[in-house]
Amino acid sequence: MDIEAVRTRLLDFILIGERKExxxxxxxxxxxxxxxxxxxxxxxxxxxxxxxxxxxxxxxLAAGYMAGKIAxxxxxxxxxxxEAIPQIKGPVVIGNIEDDYHSLGRKLVTxxxxxxxxxxxxxxxxxxxxxxxxxAVANEAKIIGVSAMMLTTAENIRNVRQEMDRRGLSGxxxxxxxxxxxxxxxxxxxxxxxxxxxxxxxxxxxxxxxLSGMEDAHDLA
Amino acid sequence: xxxxxxxxxxxxxxPQPSPPFTLTLSLYGARLTGCPLIEYYRRxxxxxxxxxxxxxxxxxxxxxxxxxxxLEAEAFGSELKFLPxxxxxIRKPAIRSADDFIRLPLPDVDSNPSLLYLRESVRLxxxxxxxxxxxxxxxxxxxxxxxxxMGIDQWIETLLFSPEKAVIxxxxxxxxxxxxxxxxxxxxxxxxxxxxMFANPQILYPKLIDEVILPSFARSLxxxxxxxxxxxxxxxxxxxxGKYLALPNVVAYAVDHRDSLAEARRILGPDRLLLxxxxxxxxxxxxxxxxxxRVDRILEDRRDDPCFIFATSGADVPxxxxxxxxxxxxxxxxxxxxxx
Numbered sequence: 001m002d003i004e005a006v007r008t009r010l011l012d013f014i015l016i017g018e019r020k021e022x023x024x025x026x027x028x029x030x031x032x033x034x035x036x037x038x039x040x041x042x043x044x045x046x047x048x049x050x051x052x053x054x055x056x057x058x059x060x061l062a063a064g065y066m067a068g069k070i071a072x073x074x075x076x077x078x079x080x081x082x083e084a085i086p087q088i089k090g091p092v093v094i095g096n097i098e099d100d101y102h103s104l105g106r107k108l109v110t111x112x113x114x115x116x117x118x119x120x121x122x123x124x125x126x127x128x129x130x131x132x133x134x135x136a137v138a139n140e141a142k143i144i145g146v147s148a149m150m151l152t153t154a155e156n157i158r159n160v161r162q163e164m165d166r167r168g169l170s171g172x173x174x175x176x177x178x179x180x181x182x183x184x185x186x187x188x189x190x191x192x193x194x195x196x197x198x199x200x201x202x203x204x205x206x207x208x209x210x211l212s213g214m215e216d217a218h219d220l221a
Numbered sequence: 222x223x224x225x226x227x228x229x230x231x232x233x234x235x236p237q238p239s240p241p242f243t244l245t246l247s248l249y250g251a252r253l254t255g256c257p258l259i260e261y262y263r264r265x266x267x268x269x270x271x272x273x274x275x276x277x278x279x280x281x282x283x284x285x286x287x288x289x290x291x292l293e294a295e296a297f298g299s300e301l302k303f304l305p306x307x308x309x310x311i312r313k314p315a316i317r318s319a320d321d322f323i324r325l326p327l328p329d330v331d332s333n334p335s336l337l338y339l340r341e342s343v344r345l346x347x348x349x350x351x352x353x354x355x356x357x358x359x360x361x362x363x364x365x366x367x368x369x370x371m372g373i374d375q376w377i378e379t380l381l382f383s384p385e386k387a388v389i390x391x392x393x394x395x396x397x398x399x400x401x402x403x404x405x406x407x408x409x410x411x412x413x414x415x416x417x418m419f420a421n422p423q424i425l426y427p428k429l430i431d432e433v434i435l436p437s438f439a440r441s442l443x444x445x446x447x448x449x450x451x452x453x454x455x456x457x458x459x460x461x462x463g464k465y466l467a468l469p470n471v472v473a474y475a476v477d478h479r480d481s482l483a484e485a486r487r488i489l490g491p492d493r494l495l496l497x498x499x500x501x502x503x504x505x506x507x508x509x510x511x512x513x514x515r516v517d518r519i520l521e522d523r524r525d526d527p528c529f530i531f532a533t534s535g536a537d538v539p540x541x542x543x544x545x546x547x548x549x550x551x552x553x554x555x556x557x558x559x560x561x
Binding site: 016017019057060061062063065066069099100101102103104107126150151152153184185 | 302304306307310311312313372373374377378380381382422423424425426428429457502503506539
């Protein structure tokens with residue numbers, strides 16, 4: 001079977017919102033080649049394409065959400081089949097910055113990172129700068145990922161950078177930033193002290209790979 | 222000529238030398254009066270003072286009721302966090318599931334404190350500016366209300382995977398929306414502005430919009446006893462503008478700053494009112510020369526368009542925007558002398 005054709009079908013199912021058809025297709029691939037193959041050979045390349053289109057505002061938030069749900073379905077089934085994707089990358093500490101309660105993007109980032117084999121420590125909403133840095137130190141995380149939806153809350157991310165500087169951790173720990181406001185105002189990444197961002201949750205594994213110096217975001221070996 | 226007359230002329234497509242204008246300065250009034258926001262968004266008389274200061278500063282033709290949709294979420298039980306320089310944010314949604322929403326009682330527009338604050342603000346604005354300024358009541362779109370009551374993720378989840386529950390929820394949101402919008406109209410609003418996200422293909426699948434959202438939305442809008450401004454809600458509107466032309470009672474369309482006004486005009490035809498499209502939320506960080514050049518380009522683009530109201534697009538103008546910039550924008554628009 002032409003794997004490109006299968007990937008195209010999977011992408012189409014996501015783009016038109018057919019969750020069952022998408023998971024059936026992945027189930028079928030897993031039956032023949034194992035869950036790991038379904039994730040690495042089918043799902044991840046398709047999520048890459050979803051990410052590109054999402055970043056270019058070519059697909060809806062709902063389609064991005066659908067992609068996340070399908071990824072979550074697959075991860076769950078892989079775990080049930082005792083073929084859990086090993087969480088061998090990271091860990092990454094993530095959360096919404098102080099005063100920010102818009103959790104959707106963060107939840108999707110968590111799903112996509114775990115799908116790509118990252119161990120994620122999710123601190124939730126309204127997280128203070130000290131808590132981010134404490135969690136990174138305690139878990140020996142090399143990346144802190146901070147989400148904010150609005151300009152005013154994004155500015156609180158400066159406190160994370162300042163706290164990292166104060167403890168002499170800048171350079172040793174990278175600061176990834178994300179959220180709607182960074183898409184609208186890319187220059188804000190530098191202004192708040194971020195080391196990088198991506199325009200959609202699906203692209204989070206690529207960003208984390210870049211920040212950690214890995215060459216291939218999809219290398220699970 | 223009063224501001225209200227200018228706005229009505231634009232609505233009727235009658236020529237005038239310069240376009241009416243408004244800037245989204247709901248929040249900004251608190252900056253001008255120095256009012257703490259916890260007070261500004263709780264005491265209608267303080268809100269009025271803020272809007273009086275806005276009118277004194279730059280004399281917009283339209284004044285807004287509090288642009289704080291989260292207060293409607295609070296009426297349903299959501300917990301708010303008050304910020305020092307922004308409208309209140311939702312700390313915790315009232316509920317976390319579609320089933321909870323279906324069981325949730327609707328707040329009473331005549332007794333709920335959060336809704337009464339919004340209503341009393343409109344009454345005070347009406348008492349102060351009736352016949353002089355156009356008064357805009359801002360209401361949460363019924364298709365967006367579930368997102369602020371139970372969270373965006375839960376509303377998307379329901380729309381995608383439990384369509385039968387989504388229909389029940391939309392019916393419930395419809396009843397609240399009609400009650401709130403008509404209450405604001407009865408309190409003196411000249412029209413209702415409706416920022417809308419969940420009817421936009423940047424948010425939802427087009428099929429879902431066409432088959433579930435728009436039929437419900439149309440029924441809700443048909444029951445509003447007054448004109449409606451359909452607002453882009455932070456998303457590009459022009460690519461999907463054609464979907465909204467048949468919505469009842471919609472007399473005007475407020476487009477995003479990234480949209481093309483000329484393309485919007487082409488889709489709307491010559492007679493429908495168009496508003497926009499200066500980027501409001503970035504004004505505080507944009508040099509004055511750049512902003513004023515953009516104002517010039519918008520005015521040139523809409524030159525001699527009688528159905529146009531110059532407005533900021535997007536959410537509130539930020540707290541830290543220099544007052545001199547707002548005055549300069551106002552002066553530039555007022556100085557236009559279109560030969561019509």
